[in-house]
Amino acid sequence: MIRRLALALVAAALAVPAAAGGVARFVPTDPLAAKQWYLSSIHAFDTWPELPTTLTPVRVAIIDSGLDVGHPEFAGKVAAAQSFVGGDVTDRQGHGTFVAGIIAAALDNGQGIAGIAFPAQLLVAKVVRPDGTISPTAEAKAIRWAVANGAQVINLSLGGLRDPRDRQRDTFSPLERDAVDYAYSQGAVLVAAVGNGDEAPKTPWDFASYPASLPHVIGVSALAPDGSVPAFSNRDQNFNDISAPGVGIVSTLPRSLTALKPGCPDQGYSSCGPIGFRQGEGTSYAAAQVSAAAALLIAAKPTLTPDQVAWVLERSARDVNAGTGCSRCLLQRDQLSGWGELDVAAALRALAGPLPPPDRYEGNDDAGTKAFTLYGRAIDVTATLDFWDDQIDVYRVRLRLGQTVSVSLRGPTGTDAGLVLWRPGTHHVEGLSPKLQSRRVTQSTVTGSNQHLLHRARQEGWYYVEVKLATAGGGEYRLRISKSRL
Numbered sequence: 001m002i003r004r005l006a007l008a009l010v011a012a013a014l015a016v017p018a019a020a021g022g023v024a025r026f027v028p029t030d031p032l033a034a035k036q037w038y039l040s041s042i043h044a045f046d047t048w049p050e051l052p053t054t055l056t057p058v059r060v061a062i063i064d065s066g067l068d069v070g071h072p073e074f075a076g077k078v079a080a081a082q083s084f085v086g087g088d089v090t091d092r093q094g095h096g097t098f099v100a101g102i103i104a105a106a107l108d109n110g111q112g113i114a115g116i117a118f119p120a121q122l123l124v125a126k127v128v129r130p131d132g133t134i135s136p137t138a139e140a141k142a143i144r145w146a147v148a149n150g151a152q153v154i155n156l157s158l159g160g161l162r163d164p165r166d167r168q169r170d171t172f173s174p175l176e177r178d179a180v181d182y183a184y185s186q187g188a189v190l191v192a193a194v195g196n197g198d199e200a201p202k203t204p205w206d207f208a209s210y211p212a213s214l215p216h217v218i219g220v221s222a223l224a225p226d227g228s229v230p231a232f233s234n235r236d237q238n239f240n241d242i243s244a245p246g247v248g249i250v251s252t253l254p255r256s257l258t259a260l261k262p263g264c265p266d267q268g269y270s271s272c273g274p275i276g277f278r279q280g281e282g283t284s285y286a287a288a289q290v291s292a293a294a295a296l297l298i299a300a301k302p303t304l305t306p307d308q309v310a311w312v313l314e315r316s317a318r319d320v321n322a323g324t325g326c327s328r329c330l331l332q333r334d335q336l337s338g339w340g341e342l343d344v345a346a347a348l349r350a351l352a353g354p355l356p357p358p359d360r361y362e363g364n365d366d367a368g369t370k371a372f373t374l375y376g377r378a379i380d381v382t383a384t385l386d387f388w389d390d391q392i393d394v395y396r397v398r399l400r401l402g403q404t405v406s407v408s409l410r411g412p413t414g415t416d417a418g419l420v421l422w423r424p425g426t427h428h429v430e431g432l433s434p435k436l437q438s439r440r441v442t443q444s445t446v447t448g449s450n451q452h453l454l455h456r457a458r459q460e461g462w463y464y465v466e467v468k469l470a471t472a473g474g475g476e477y478r479l480r481i482s483k484s485r486l
Contacts, residue, residue, distance in 0.1 A: 002133040002134060002135060002136075002160065002171070003133065003134035003135070003136065003139060003158045003159060003160045003171075003176075003210075004132060004133060004134065004158065004159065004160070004199055005064070005065065005095045005128065005132065005134075005157060005158050005282075005284060006157050006158060006159050006193035006194075006195050006196055006199075006209070006282050006283045006284035006287070025045055025046040025047075025048070025049065026045040026046075026048045026049060026050055026051055027045070028045065028107055028108050028114035029108050029109075029110050030105075030106075030107065030108065030109065030110065030111065030112055030113055030114040031110070031111065031112070032112055032113045032114075032250060032266065032269060032271070033113060033114040035113075035250045035271070036113055036114060036249075036250050037225055037245070037248065038244070038245035038249060038289065039114060039116070041223075041225070041245050041341070042116075042244060042245065042289055042293070042341065042342045042343060042344050043343055043344050043345035043346070044114075044116045044289075044292075044344050044345075045114075045344075046344070046345040047344070047345045047348045047349070051107070051108065051118065055118075055119040055296075055299035055300060056119065056298070056299050056302050057119050057120075057121050057299070058117070058119050058120055058121065058152050058153065058295040058296075058298045058299045059079055059120075059121050059122075059123055059149070059150045059151050059152050059153075060103055060104065060117060060120045060121070060122055060123065060151070060152070060153045060154075060155060060291060060292075060295050061122075061123040061124075061125060061142075061143075061146035061149075061151040061153070061154040061155065061188075062096060062099055062100050062103065062122060062123070062124055062125070062155050063125045063127055063139060063142045063143065063146065063154065063155065063156055063158070064091075064095055064096030064099055064100075064124075064125070064126070064127065064128065064155075064157060064158070065091050065092075065093040065094070065095045065096035065097075065126060065127075065128035066081075066083065066088075066089040066090055066091035066092070066093075066096045066097075066124065066126035066128070067081065067089055067090075067091050067096050067097050067100055067122070067124045067126075068090070068091050068097045068252070068253075068254035068255055068256070068268070069081060069089060069090070069124070070255075071097065071252055071254070071255060071268055072106070072111065072112075072268070073101060073105040073106050073109075073111075073112050073113070073115070073252050073268070074100065074104070074105070074106070074122065074252075075106065077104050077106070077120070077121060077122050078121075078122050078124060079121040079122060079123055079149070079150075080123050080124070080149045081122075081123070081124035081125075081126075082124075082125055082126070082142075082145060083125075083126040084125060084126060084127050084138040084139075084141050084142050084145075085126060085127060085128065085129050085138055088126075089124050089126045090254075091126070091254045092130075092254070092256070093128060093132065094253050094254055094257050094273060094274070094277055095128070095157070095284065096124070096126070096128070097251075097252050097253055097254050098249075098251045098252060098253060098270060098277060098280060098284075098285070099155065099157050099251075099284060099285065099287075099288045100122060100124070100252065101113055101115060101251035101252030101253075102115065102116065102249065102251050102285060102288040102289060102292065103115055103116060103117050103120055103122075103155065103288050103291055103292045103295070104117055104118075104120040104121075104122055104292070105251070105252055112252065112266075112268065112269055113250060113251060113252060113269065115292070116289060116292035116293070116296070116344070117291070117292035117293075117295035117296055117299075119295065119296070119299040120292070120295045123145075123146050123149050123150075123151050125142035125143075125145060125146055126142075127139050127142050127158075128158075134158055136160070136173035136175045136176045137175060139156075139158070139175075139176055139179070140173075140175040140176055140178070140179035141179075143179040143180065143182070143183050144179055144182060144183075146183070146188070147182065147183050147186045147188060151183070151188050152187070152188060152189065152295070152298050153188065153189045153190075153191065153291050153294045153295050153298065154183055154188050154189070154190050154191070154291075155191050155192075155287060155288055155291035156190065156191065156192040156193070156211055156212075156217075156287070157192070157193045157282075157283075157284035157285070157287045157288060158192075158193065158284070159192065159193055159194070159195040159199070159208075159209025159210060159211070159212060160172075160173065160176075160209055160210045160211075161195075161199065161200055161209060161210075162207045162208060162209055162210050162213050163201075163207060164207065169201075171210060172210060173210065176210060176211055176214070177211075177214055180211050180214050180216070180217060181215075181216075181363055181365070181370065184216040184306055184362070184363050185362070185363050187305070187306060188306065189218070189291075189294045189298070189306045189309045189310070190211070190216065190217045190218065190306075191217070191218045191220060191287050191290050191291040191294060192209075192211045192212035192217050192218070192219060192220070192287060193209065193212060193219075193220055193282070193283035193284045193286065193287040194208035194209060194212045194213075194219045194220060194221045194233065194234040194235075194236060194239065194240050194283050195208060195209030195212065195234040195283060196232045196233065196234065196282055196283055197231065197232045197233070197234060198232055200234065203231055203232060204231050204232070204233065204234065204235055205234045205235065206234075206235050206236065206335075207234065207235075207236055207239075208234050208235075208236035208239040208240055209234065212236075212239055212240075213236065213238075213239040215363070215365050215389065215390060215391075215392075216306065216307075216310075216362070216363055216365075216389060216390065217239075218241050218242060218290060218294075218310050218313065218314070218389075219236065219239045219240050219241045219242075219338070220240075220241065220242055220243065220244055220283060220286045220287040220289075220290045220338075221233045221234065221235075221240050221242075221243045221246070221283055221286060221336065221337060221338060222243065222244070222245070222246025222247065222281075222282065222283045222285075222286045223243050223244065223245050223246060223247070223286070223320065223326075223337070223341055224245075224246075224247040224248075224325075225245070225247060225248060226325045227320065227324040227325020227326055228325050228326050228327075229243070229320070229326050229328070229329065229336040229337055230246065230247055230281070232281065232282070232283075233246060233283055233286075233336070234283065235335045235336055236335055237335040238387075238388055239388070240335055240336070240337070240338040241310070241314055241338045241339060241388060241389070242290060242313060242314050242317050242337075242338045242339050242340065242341075242342055243286065243317075243320060243336075243337040243338055243340065243341050243342070244286035244287075244289040244290055244341060244342040245285075245286060245289065245341075246281060246282055246283055246284075246285050246286035247279075247281050248279045248280070248281070249270075249279075249280035249281070249285040250269065250270055250271060250280070251269070251270050251280060251285070252268060252269060252270070253268060253269060253270050253272070253273040253277055254268075255267055255268045257273050257274060257277075258272035258273050260274070261273075289342055290313060290342055292344075293313060293342055293344045293347055294309050294313060296344060296347075296348065297309050297312060297313070297347060297348065297351065300348060300351060301351050304351075304355075305358040305359070306362075307356070307358065307359055307362060307384070307386075307389070307390065308355055308356060308358060310389055311355070311356050311386075312347050312350045312351065312355065313342065313347050314338070314339040314389075315339065315350070316343055316346040316347040316349075316350045317338070317339040317340035317341055317342055317343055317346075318340045318341045318343050318346070319331060319332060319339075319340040320334075320336070320337035320340045320341050324341075333388070333472075356384060356475075356476070357382075357384070357476065359383050359384045359390075360383075361381065361383050361393065361395070362383075362390070362393075363390075364393050364394050364395065365390070365392050365393070365394065366392070366394055366427075366428055366429060366430070367394050367396075367422055367426040367427055367428055367429050367464040367466075368426070368427040368428070370394065371394040371395060371396040371464055372393075372394070372395050372396065373395075373396045373397075373462075374395050374396065374397050374481065375398075377482070377483045377485070378480075378481075378482050378483075379397070379479075379480070379481040379482075380478065380479070380480050381395065381478070381479040381480075381481075382476060382477075382478050382479075383476070383477060383479070384412075384474065384475060384476050384477070385412055385415075385417075385467065385468075385469050385474050385475070385477060386469075386474035386475075387415070387469045387471065387472045387473055387474055388472075388474075389474075390474075391468055391469050392429065392430070392466060392467070392468045392469075393466070393467045393468075394429060394464055394465070394466050394467075395464070395465045395467075395479070395481075396462050396463070396464055396465075397462070397463055397464075397465060397481055397483075398460075398461070398462050398463070399457035399460065399461070399463050399483065400457065400460050400486055401457060401458070401459060401460045402456065402457060402486060403456070403457050403483055403484055403486055404454065404455070404456045404457075404483070404484040405421075405454070405455055405456075405457070405463070405481065405482070405483050405484075406452070406453075406454050406480075406481070406482045406483075407419060407421065407452065407453050407454075407465055407479070407480070407481050407482075408450075408451070408452045408479070408480045409444075409449075409450065409451040409452070409467060409477060409478070409479055410449070410450050410477060410478045410479075411449050411450075411475065411476060411477035411478060412449060412469070412473060412474055412475035412476060412477050413449055413475060414449065414473055415449050415469055415470075415471050415472075415473040415474070415475075416447050416448060416449070416469070416470045416471040417448070417449050417450075417451055417467065417468065417469055417470065417477070418443065418444065418451065418466070418467070418468040418469075418470055419443060419444040419451035419452070419453055419465070419466070419467060419468075420440055420442075420443040420444075420453075420465075420466040420468070421440070421441040421442050421443065421453055421455055421463055421464070421465055421466075422439055422440060422441060422463065422464040422465075422466060423439050423440075423441050423459070423461075423463065424459060424460075424461030424462050424463060425439070425461070426439045426464050429464065429466045441455055441463065442454075442455050449477075465479070465481065467479060
């Protein structure tokens with residue numbers, strides 16, 4: 001169940017779009033910023049005529065191939081670093097330093113490139129082995145280490161094949177899932193590349209990689225300068241959440257790699273690197289831009305919760321469709337581009353509200369230890385669901401022998417919701433095995449957003465109430481649980 005970096009293996013000629021005229025915006029002095037076409041495409045600095053000096057520092061974890069820690073672009077930027085594959089964190093492959101530059105290269109320092117998340121402090125976790133593979137064990141340890149060191153955003157520009165049609169080659173890892181769930185429960189925003197088709201059985205591939213396809217992870221696909229979705233960018237109807245430029249990306253590289261071309265003037269940058277980096281391609285680099293945007297949102301409004309950050313980024317994205325250069329992209333959310341192209345300026349403007357209320361019960365995505373425990377005889381819950389990011393909520397309630405429980409659900413409006421009661425001892429609510437399904441006590445049977453069920457307990461113990469969205473949509477719902485007196 002190995003993981004690989006989401007780095008595409010092809011290159012293309014570029015047309016750099018001009019900046020929008022008549023808009024007062026900050027322009028970096030970094031000399032290579034002119035080659036970073038993606039900065040204008042995602043409106044990276046259009047919010048400010050001058051950079052603000054009051055934004056809160058944000059810790060961003062880069063779980064990757066390490067970092068050229070001594071690179072001048074990262075001076076004073078590295079809060080902590082650790083290798084989970086032995087040795088030190090020195091990046092000998094280039095991918096981690098490339099991703100780090102997109103996110104946090106020094107901005108407006110008169111040299112090199114411009115990093116997007118200028119308030120970012122980096123947590124560098126090296127997980128890539130010399131052969132380019134990543135074990136889920138190392139990845140999971142790195143995620144937990146990042147959380148322990150205060151990570152507010154975790155960038156995962158890596159992935160393992162997901163194939164729901166062939167379980168033999170599907171690389172689902174419980175270790176990875178549990179680490180992701182833990183990070184989310186501790187308040188971290190998780191961003192991952194949906195993956196590249198050259199790492200799949202065919203190109204394009206119709207399923208996002210792991211961990212992009214796990215709940216509460218923002219899955220990111222790639223766009224080309226002409227607005228199209230490149231063939232290498234994996235598609236996914238449910239787990240491709242947002243897109244960002246992923247072709248012709250310029251960034252930092254380890255100086256040991258660019259030294260192989262001593263006559264190249266831009267040492268330490270991808271234009272002087274091996275051919276695979278000179279016109280960098282991949283969903284890895286698109287994901288890095290979304291991580292940077294997430295860090296800017298948190299820096300501007302530190303009280304944001306992970307679900308709010310995801311909502312703002314996705315709902316403020318610019319729709320990608322035939323009119324913007326993608327002839328196969330449908331209006332609104334689609335499997336090629338998700339909610340659309342990242343728009344940093346629009347996301348920052350969206351912080352003025354209204355924002356969805358934070359869901360204090362997350363991540364209650366399963367039975368067992370992941371359910372949220374509710375106490376009392378009459379319980380009212382207000383929470384949120386999202387078909388693409390958070391389809392299921394599970395609550396644990398205790399019933400005595402012979403006690404009757406009534407459960408009512410209202411909303412989210414305009415959706416088809418389900419309401420299920422599971423018996424004590426249930427550990428999971430997803431799956432089609434007869435053994436699992438036999439653990440259902442009762443469920444609502446009508447369609448629509450308003451549901452109700454009633455049950456008299458035939459055994460004492462902790463039961464599980466599952467709320468699930470069956471159709472596209474999302475929003476706030478209200479759950480009422482009432483228990484009879486005994």
